[in-house]
Amino acid sequence: MSIKKITQLNKNNHDKVGKKFSPTLLRFFRRKWLNIWQSNPPGTVLLLCGLCIAVIMSIPIIYVVWRSLFAGTNRWVRLLDQRIPQLLGNTLSLTAAVTASTIIIGVSLAWIVIRTDIPGKKTWRWLLAMPLTIPPYVGAMAYIIVFGHSGWARDLWQGTPWLVNTLGDYAINIYSFEGVFFVLTMFTYPYVYLIVSASLQKTNRNYEDAAYSQGMSTSEVFWKVNLPLLRPAIGAGAVLVSLYVLGDFGTIAMLRYVTFTAAIYFQRAGFDTASAAVLSLVLIFLTIIILWIESKTRKKSRYYQTSNTYRKPLTLKLGKWRFLVFLYVSLIFFVSVLLPISVLIYWSKIGISMGALDDRFFGFVFNSLKVSGFAALICMLFAMPIIYLKARYPSVITSFIDRLSYGGYALPGVIVALGFVFIFNNHLPILYGTFYIVALAFVVRFLPQAMQAGEASLSLLSPRIDEAARSLGYPPWKVMLKVILPNMLPGVLAGGALVFVSSIKELPATLMLRPPGFDTLAVRVYFEASEAIYHLAAPAALLIIIVSITPLQYMLKKY
Known part of the structure; x- marks a missing residue:
């Protein structure tokens, strides 16, 4: 038999085996996938959103760990x-x-x-x-x-x-x-x-x-x-x-x-x-x-x-x-x-x-409001897919996404900031030295606050609302945005308010990541107090305290 015929015969056999086993493998993986989600998968768009958010939350920590492991033996020993x-x-x-x-x-x-x-x-x-x-x-x-x-x-x-x-x-x-x-x-x-x-x-x-x-x-x-x-x-x-x-x-x-x-x-x-x-x-x-x-x-x-x-x-x-x-x-x-x-x-x-409430002071107020407001908005957007996946589509995957999202909250702000320094300075220099990187660090630090407030509101909504929307042909991501979000909006806004206030008070991440000339109230309190210029530091500190009364009211209602 010639080599050409042998090659053709092998190809035909391979096609037959592929036709025989491919449907079986597909059915096997499909069955495993459905078992993970208890026969109720969340849909590709919603799942990808949750995974992307979880990756963003974990990248700074992973990068810090990776950088430290290759810091060199001499530095470790010293x-x-x-x-x-x-x-x-x-x-x-x-x-x-x-x-x-x-x-x-x-x-x-x-x-x-x-x-x-x-x-x-x-x-x-x-x-x-x-x-x-x-x-x-x-x-x-x-x-x-x-x-x-x-x-x-x-x-x-x-x-x-x-x-x-x-x-x-x-x-x-x-x-x-x-x-x-x-x-x-x-x-x-x-x-x-x-x-x-x-x-x-x-x-x-x-x-x-x-x-x-x-x-x-x-x-x-x-x-x-x-x-x-x-x-x-x-x-x-x-x-x-x-x-x-x-x-x-x-x-x-x-x-x-x-x-x-x-x-x-x-x-x-x-x-x-x-x-x-x-x-x-x-x-x-x-x-x-x-x-x-x-x-x-x-x-x-x-x-x-x-x-x-x-x-x-x-x-x-x-x-x-x-x-x-x-x-x-x-x-x-x-x-x-x-x-x-x-x-x-x-x-x-x-x-x-002595004129402490001048244009310079209100510039610090504007910077604080801008970066904290932007962080609160992103947290509200990011929290929604994660808490919806966790509540309506419980599985090993959603539990993993949820734990990754809590990673930044359990770690000091200096570590989160250091991770962002490594990432943006080396790989995304176009964003390094902008207020966006400060806001994103706030998101990693305080996203769980928005998630906790949202979870409390979502727990009051019956899953039958989702089922009714799905029966009308809505995919999971559209159910979340058009049906669930309007009904739990007060909880989402409460979470955003908590993130906003926490961001205004955050100091180490702001100090390490702020662009030149971008001072917030917290930064000015730190620097003015360090220089014993108390008449400039005190108004900013008092304003931070007044704003911080909002989360205290939330906690007293909760506890």
């Missing part, structure tokens, strides 16, 4: 020998101290406000949550004014001779571990306070009655019954505080304390991006470890309540402790809200009288 151990000590000690103190303060305040007869319970519930409206770097500026080297406290101290003669020279040093610890504690405890308060309001009284019937005292009931039930809420609040402390830059930079975020920023400022990537990778590992520890401990301590026998918890009488408890609550409110806001009002009046 940083491990000299820099990383010190940064680990500073970062972990500060994180542990602030987290422990916020748990103590947050749980105690929540218990007092929710479970006791302290006067003005409803008012205190609002007032004690107000530190969330004050960014910690703004609080740091206020306390530098009070306790700095030329602050009010030193002037008051030295103006009282008998105090100096009795106790010696002024000894409080705000530029220290203790100073950073105090400021971060005072402005992050509401994370624990709000979540524990919500949990306390849902605690079933039956458990306490059962404990009292066994002869337990009030303190024993708290430690053996209430506290275990509060464990998930305390853990959730503690994780939020820990992640905030890990990622904070403004406070530690203003108070001259060095952690990983400050080191990453200054390495980038010195154009040593490889070292910055190495430090970022270590910080990413710390974040993952914290999340892993919290998830493991939560799994080991699960507690369930039944709603059919729910009874509202008792209000405990303070009795002889009423004055001391009221004094404790008032002191926390004074140092975390009243004092810093009073300082800002004082310096704002001076600044306004």
Whole structure:
């Protein structure tokens, strides 16, 4: 037989096999695909939108990890020998101290406000949550004014001779571990306070009655019954505080304390991006470890309540402790809200009288509104496909998309910004040095806020609305835009408002990515306060606080 005939015979056999098995393979893959989606696939357009958004959210982190792995052995060895151990000590000690103190303060305040007869319970519930409206770097500026080297406290101290003669020279040093610890504690405890308060309001009284019937005292009931039930809420609040402390830059930079975020920023400022990537990778590992520890401990301590026998918890009488408890609550409110806001009002009046509200100031306001508004708009657009896929088309794929979208929220802004520096500087230079890159970094950081608000609204809409629209021939993406979006618009707008306010307060990403001359309110507060030009910094800081009241109202309604 000739070679030509053999070749022709092989080709014919291959065609027969292909015709025989191709439909079988197609049916197999189609069946697997339908099983993934429970026989309800979302459609190509909607799925591609979700995948593209997830890729955008994850690229900065992946790029930082990739860059650090190829930073060179010498750089790794040098940083491990000299820099990383010190940064680990500073970062972990500060994180542990602030987290422990916020748990103590947050749980105690929540218990007092929710479970006791302290006067003005409803008012205190609002007032004690107000530190969330004050960014910690703004609080740091206020306390530098009070306790700095030329602050009010030193002037008051030295103006009282008998105090100096009795106790010696002024000894409080705000530029220290203790100073950073105090400021971060005072402005992050509401994370624990709000979540524990919500949990306390849902605690079933039956458990306490059962404990009292066994002869337990009030303190024993708290430690053996209430506290275990509060464990998930305390853990959730503690994780939020820990992640905030890990990622904070403004406070530690203003108070001259060095952690990983400050080191990453200054390495980038010195154009040593490889070292910055190495430090970022270590910080990413710390974040993952914290999340892993919290998830493991939560799994080991699960507690369930039944709603059919729910009874509202008792209000405990303070009795002889009423004055001391009221004094404790008032002191926390004074140092975390009243004092810093009073300082800002004082310096704002001076600044306004000196012409601080000029064209330059309103330029900062316009820049903040522009970049934050653009970020909020993109977040509302990006959040919709992801939450719709997750709610209406649950699968392994949508769960993966959802987790990628949350990646930037769990990581410090300096790492997200560093990823964008690598990507846009090397591959998309046309966008590098524009405000669009700042807005996109805000999207990566705060998209989950828009998603959470949207999910709450979507959960109230019946899937039968989707089914009715699909029966009329609408593809999934058109159902989402024309039917679902108009019905959940209030939730989407609420998420956009949260992103807007968070973006106005964001400092490290703005500092690292802003184009030349593009200053926002947060940036000017940082620079003016660093130069001790408080009459220019205070009006901008006060405006940020006023705008931040919006998410506080949302949180109080939620919790």
